[in-house]
Amino acid sequence: MSYLVLARKWRPRSFDTLVGQDHVVRALTHALTTQRLHHAWLFTGTRGVGKTTLSRILAKSLNCETGITATPCGVCQACTEIDQGRFVDYLELDAASNRGVDEMTQLLEQAVYSPSAGRFKVYMIDEVHMLTGHAFNAMLKTLEEPPAHVKFILATTDPQKIPVTVLSRCLQFNLKQMPGEAIVGHLENVLGQEQIPFEVPALRLLGQAAAGSMRDALSLTDQAIAYSASNLTEEAVRGMLGTIDQRHLVRLLDALQSGQAPAVLEIADELATRGLSYRAALADLAVLLSRIAIAQRVSAAVDESDPVALDIRRFAASLHPDVVQLFYTVAVHSRSELAIAPDEYAGFVMACLRMLSLGGTSGVAMPAPDSVSPNVSKPTPSIATAAVPAQVPAAPATPAASPPAMTSSAPPTPPTPTTPPTLPTPKAVSKSLVTPKPEPEPEPEPEPEFDNDDEGFGFQGTAEHDQYSLSAEDYERMQASNSDTIVLPEPWAAFAAKLPLSGLAEQLARQSECVAINKHQLTLRVPSKALSEGAPVERLRTVLNDYFGFKVELLFEIGEGEGSSAHALDLVAQQARQEAAEVSIQKDPFVQALIQDFGAKVVPGSIRPSSPA
Numbered sequence: 001m002s003y004l005v006l007a008r009k010w011r012p013r014s015f016d017t018l019v020g021q022d023h024v025v026r027a028l029t030h031a032l033t034t035q036r037l038h039h040a041w042l043f044t045g046t047r048g049v050g051k052t053t054l055s056r057i058l059a060k061s062l063n064c065e066t067g068i069t070a071t072p073c074g075v076c077q078a079c080t081e082i083d084q085g086r087f088v089d090y091l092e093l094d095a096a097s098n099r100g101v102d103e104m105t106q107l108l109e110q111a112v113y114s115p116s117a118g119r120f121k122v123y124m125i126d127e128v129h130m131l132t133g134h135a136f137n138a139m140l141k142t143l144e145e146p147p148a149h150v151k152f153i154l155a156t157t158d159p160q161k162i163p164v165t166v167l168s169r170c171l172q173f174n175l176k177q178m179p180g181e182a183i184v185g186h187l188e189n190v191l192g193q194e195q196i197p198f199e200v201p202a203l204r205l206l207g208q209a210a211a212g213s214m215r216d217a218l219s220l221t222d223q224a225i226a227y228s229a230s231n232l233t234e235e236a237v238r239g240m241l242g243t244i245d246q247r248h249l250v251r252l253l254d255a256l257q258s259g260q261a262p263a264v265l266e267i268a269d270e271l272a273t274r275g276l277s278y279r280a281a282l283a284d285l286a287v288l289l290s291r292i293a294i295a296q297r298v299s300a301a302v303d304e305s306d307p308v309a310l311d312i313r314r315f316a317a318s319l320h321p322d323v324v325q326l327f328y329t330v331a332v333h334s335r336s337e338l339a340i341a342p343d344e345y346a347g348f349v350m351a352c353l354r355m356l357s358l359g360g361t362s363g364v365a366m367p368a369p370d371s372v373s374p375n376v377s378k379p380t381p382s383i384a385t386a387a388v389p390a391q392v393p394a395a396p397a398t399p400a401a402s403p404p405a406m407t408s409s410a411p412p413t414p415p416t417p418t419t420p421p422t423l424p425t426p427k428a429v430s431k432s433l434v435t436p437k438p439e440p441e442p443e444p445e446p447e448p449e450f451d452n453d454d455e456g457f458g459f460q461g462t463a464e465h466d467q468y469s470l471s472a473e474d475y476e477r478m479q480a481s482n483s484d485t486i487v488l489p490e491p492w493a494a495f496a497a498k499l500p501l502s503g504l505a506e507q508l509a510r511q512s513e514c515v516a517i518n519k520h521q522l523t524l525r526v527p528s529k530a531l532s533e534g535a536p537v538e539r540l541r542t543v544l545n546d547y548f549g550f551k552v553e554l555l556f557e558i559g560e561g562e563g564s565s566a567h568a569l570d571l572v573a574q575q576a577r578q579e580a581a582e583v584s585i586q587k588d589p590f591v592q593a594l595i596q597d598f599g600a601k602v603v604p605g606s607i608r609p610s611s612p613a
Contacts, residue, residue, distance in 0.1 A: 007218040010190050012053055013060075013074055013083060019186045019214060020178040021050055027173065028054075032061050032070040038171045040143055040152040042128075044159040045175030048213030051155040052092070054175075055124045056082055059090045062151060063118035078118055089118035093125045101134040108142045111150050121150050128154040129161035136163050143169045177212025180204065186214065187221055191232070196225060198232035201307070205237045242277055244284045246308045252285065253315060256327065256355050264352045268345065278348035282335040289328040292316050296324065323359045330355050484550055486517050493566040499547075505539035507531065510566040515557055523555040532556035577609035 012018040015025045024043075031037060041058070043051040060072040060079045072079050081087035093107065107123065115121045125131075143152060143166065154170060156162060184203045191198050206224060210217035220241075221232075228236035238245060248267060255263035271281055288308070295302050295316040302309050315324075334351030341347030488495050492514035499509050508531045512524040522544070526532050537554060544552040561568060585591055585607055594600040 005219070006190060006194075006222050007215045010218065012050070013057065014072065015057055015061075015070060018050060018053065018057070020182045021054070021175055024054065024173045024175060028058060028061075029070040032068060035068060037062075037068070037151075039146050039150065040154065040170040042154045042156070042159070042162075042167065042170040042172045043175060044156055044172065046157055046177060046213065048210075048215030048217075049175045049177060050214065051175060052124070052126065054173075055092075055122075055153040055155060056090075058153060059087075059122040059124070062120045062122060063087070063089065068119070087118065089115040089120065090122045091124065093123065095125050095127045095130040099130050099132055099135060101132065101138050104131065104135040104138045108139060111142060112147060115149055119149075122153060123150070124153040124155065126155045127157065128166075129156045129158045133163075136166055140165055140169070178210070178214050178217070179212075180207040183207035183210055183214060183217045187217060190218070191221070196230050196232065199234050201234040202232045202237040205234065205241060205243060209241050209243070242275070242280065244271070244276055244281045246284075246288070246311075249281075249285055249288050250308060250311045252352070253288070253319075253327075256352065256359065257315075257319060259356055261353065261356060264356070265349065268349050268352065271348075272345055278344040279335055279338050281348065282331045282338075282351060286328055286331040286335070288312075289324055289331065292319065293321065293324045293328065296321050326359055327355050330358065485519050486522055486548060486552065488514070488517070491564075493564055493569055497566040499540070499543055501539065501543060504531070504534075504536040505543075507567075508536045508540055510570075511561075511568075513561045513565045520550060521553045521555060523557065525557040525559055525561055527559070527561060529558050532558065574609075578607070581609035582607050 015029055018025055041055075043054055045051055057072070060074070060082050061069055063078040063082070064072040065076040065078055066073050074080075074083075078087060082090050085092070091107075093103075098104075111121060111123070142150075146152065152170075154162075154166075159167070159172070184200065184207050187203045187206065188198075188200070191203075202224070206217055206220050209220055224232050224237050224240055227240040248270065252264065252267050255261075255267065268278075271278065291302075292312055292315045295312050296319075299313075299316075302312055306312070330351055334347065334354070337351075338344050338347040341350070492512075496509035496512065499506075501509055508526065511531065512526050515523040515525050517523070524532075537556075541552060541554055544554075563569075563572070582602075585602060591600075591602065595602075
C-alpha cells in the first residue's frame with residue numbers, strides 16, 4: 001500500500017476532532033441539533049485551517065444514514081464515501097479551473113434533480129472568489145432560493161473579492177489561524193499514535209514555521225521525519241528549517257549592548273558558515289526584541305518554559321526601553337532592505353553596525369538622575385569651550401580692584417566634519433575658570449576690557465575670547481562653584497542646539513527660550529502647550545540631569561517668544577541668506593544681460609540660497 005501523507009491520514013472526520021475552530025463547530029453543531037439548516041455556508045480563512053475538512057464533515061452530518069446529526073457515525077455508506085471523495089451527491093468544484101459562466105450554468109442545471117443516494121445534494125465550491133462576474137450573476141437566483149434538497153458550501157481565502165450580493169445569501173464563518181499551542185498539541189497526538197519519538201521544542205519550531213496552518217504543520221512534520229530518520233530532535237528540525245538558534249541571538253544582543261563590533265562580525269560569520277538565512281535572523285531578532293519589550297511592560301507575560309526566559313528577563317532589566325524599540329525598528333526595516341543590499345551578509349552586518357552606531361553602549365539601562373553609572377562616559381569638552389581661559393590670577397587685595405586678568409589656552413585643533421559637537425562638563429569649565437595655574441615666571445597679561453551692558457560682560461579684544469562670552473551672573477555662579485546651581489556655558493539658544501536630542505525633544509529645546517534660572521530650576525517659554533507635556537519633556541530633563549550632574553527642575557511658560565530661541569534665530573539667518581541670494585541674482589551681470597537682451601525676468605520664489613558652510 002502506498003504511503004498516505006500525514007495531512008490526509010489525520011484529517012479530522014468529525015466535529016469533536018477538529019482543532020482550533022471551536023466558534024465554527026459550536027454554531028454548526030447547534031444548527032444541526034435544532035434542525036435550523038441554512039441552504040448556503042461560506043467558510044473563509046487562510047490555507048490549511050480546515051475549510052475543506054469542515055465542508056466534508058458538514059456533508060456527512062447532512063447525509064448520514066442515522067439522520068441529520070452533529071455526530072455522524074463515520075461507518076455508513078454515505079460517511080465512508082464522502083471521506084474517500086466518491087459520494088455521488090457530494091461534489092467538490094474547483095472554481096480556479098471552472099470559473100466561467102458555462103460551467104456554473106451546467107452545475108445549476110443538474111441541481112434541480114433529486115439526489116441519487118443521499119438526503120441532500122451538497123455542492124462545495126472551493127476558491128469561489130476565482131469565479132468571473134458573469135458566473136456569480138448566473139448563480140445568484142439559485143443561491144438565494146435553491147431546491148429543498150440542495151445545499152451550497154463556499155470556501156475562499158479572499159472574501160474581499162466576493163460580491164456582496166453573494167455574501168448576503170450565505171452564512172459566513174471566518175476560520176482562525178491555528179494557535180501555536182494547538183498545533184503542538186495536535187502534532188504530539190499524531191506522532192504519539194505514529195510511534196515516532198520527538199522533542200517538544202522541535203514541535204514548537206514546526207508550529208512556528210507553519211504560521212497558523214495545520215496542513216503546513218503536518219507537511220513539515222512529514223519532511224522532518226524524513227530528514228531526521230524518524231527522530232524529531234530540536235537540532236534536526238532547526239537544521240531542516242534553517243532557523244536561528246536562540247543562543248546566537250542572545251550572544252548578538254549581548255554584543256550589541258556592550259558595543260563589541262568584533263563579536264557581532266564573529267556571529268555573522270558563524271551564521272554564514274552554518275548556511276543560515278540572514279533574513280530569518282533579522283526576523284527572529286525582531287521577535288526576541290518584541291518579547292523583551294513586552295517583558296519590560298508586563299513581567300508576567302514571560303513564558304518560564306521558554307529556553308531563553310532568563311535571558312529575556314535579563315535584557316528586560318538591562319536594556320533601556322528606547323534602545324529596545326530602536327533595535328526592533330532597525331531589524332524590521334533592515335530585513336526589507338536586504339533585497340537591495342549587495343548581498344545578505346553585507347546587509348545583515350550593516351544592520352548590526354547601524355544598531356551599534358545608534359545605540360552602542362547606550363544600550364544599558366539609564367541610571368537614576370541622582371546616580372552616576374560607572375559605565376557611562378562623561379561628556380567631553382566641545383570645540384566651543386576648549387579655548388575657555390585656563391586660569392584666573394588672584395585679584396589684588398585692594399577695595400577698588402578691577403576684574404581679574406584672564407588668559408586663554410592655545411586654540412584647539414579644528415574638528416573633523418563627521419564629529420558631532422559635544423557639550424562640556426560645567427564643573428570642568430568652572431574649575432578651569434577659578435583654579436589658578438601656577439607658572440614659574442608669569443608674564444604680565446593685558447587686562448581685558450569688559451563691556452558692561454544689559455547682557456552682562458564678556459571678553460573683548462581677542463579673537464579667541466569673542467565667541468566664549470559669559471554673563472556677569474554666570475561668571476559669579478562659576479566663581480561660587482555651587483554644584484546645585486545651573487550654569488549655562490553659553491546662551492540658551494546655542495546651548496540647546498547642541499544637546500543630543502532628536503524628534504519632539506529636539507524641537508522643544510530649539511523652540512524654547514530661557515526665561516529665568518533659579519538654582520536648579522530652569523524656566524522656559526514655549527509657543528504651544530503640546531511641547532511642554534509628555535515624553536519630550538522627560539527626555540530633555542534626562543539630558544540636562546546627565547549634563548549638570550544633578551536633578552534639574554523644568555518650568556514652562558506658554559506664549560509667543562521674543563525671537564531668541566534657536567529655531568527663531570535659524571529662521572532669521574535663513575531669511576537673511578534668502579534676501580542676500582535674491583540681491584546677488586539681481587546684480588549678477590549675466591542675469592542683467594538676459595533681462596536686457598531677451599526680456600527675461602526672475603521668477604519670484606525660484607531662488608534658493610546655497611547651504612551655509
